[in-house]
Amino acid sequence: MTADQIREYLEPRRHEFADPRSLVLPALKFAQTGRGYLTREDMEAVAEATGYSASYVESVATFYDRVYTEPVGTRVVSVCVSMSCQLRGADQVWEALCDKEGVDHHHGGTSADGRITVQEAQCLGYCDRAACIQVDAEETQGPHTPDSARALVDELRAAPDPDEYWR
Numbered sequence: 001m002t003a004d005q006i007r008e009y010l011e012p013r014r015h016e017f018a019d020p021r022s023l024v025l026p027a028l029k030f031a032q033t034g035r036g037y038l039t040r041e042d043m044e045a046v047a048e049a050t051g052y053s054a055s056y057v058e059s060v061a062t063f064y065d066r067v068y069t070e071p072v073g074t075r076v077v078s079v080c081v082s083m084s085c086q087l088r089g090a091d092q093v094w095e096a097l098c099d100k101e102g103v104d105h106h107h108g109g110t111s112a113d114g115r116i117t118v119q120e121a122q123c124l125g126y127c128d129r130a131a132c133i134q135v136d137a138e139e140t141q142g143p144h145t146p147d148s149a150r151a152l153v154d155e156l157r158a159a160p161d162p163d164e165y166w167r
Ligand code: FES
Pocket: 080, 081, 082, 083, 084, 085, 086, 122, 123, 124, 125, 126, 127, 130, 132
C-alpha cells in the first residue's frame, strides 16, 4: 500500500474526524486490507499520508487488537472472554477452538494451514447472546457452544477466501 493510495482513501473521510490524529486508525485498517496485516512499509506509508511520525503510527497499530503487524490466518475468529461470555461457557468454546486448530491455549494463534487464527477478544457488545464469537471483526454471533464453534470454523474453512481483509 502506498502513501498516495492511503491519501486517496482518507481524503473524502477527513471531515468525519474532528481530531486529525483519529485518521491514523482508519488509515491503518485500510492499509492492511491487501494482505490482512501491516508491513513496516505499510506503516511508513500511513505515517507519510497522515503526517504523523512512524513511531506514533506504530504505537497505534500495536495498541488495537484488530490491527495486525504480523501475518494472521485467512479468517480471524475472536472469542469473547469477558464476564458474560465467561459465565456462559466461553472457556469451553476457547478450549474447543484451540484444540481444533492446534494453537496455544494461552495465547491462541494460527492453524498450521494458515486458514484460521483464533484470538481472544474483550466484550463484543453482544452479551445477551453469550458466549459470543466474532469473525473477521465484522460478524458477531452467539450463543456458541464448543460444538457450534467447531462447526463455524469448518464452514469458514470451506468458504471462499474474502477479496479484502477488513479487520
Ligand atoms: S461479555 Fe461477551 S459480548 Fe459482552
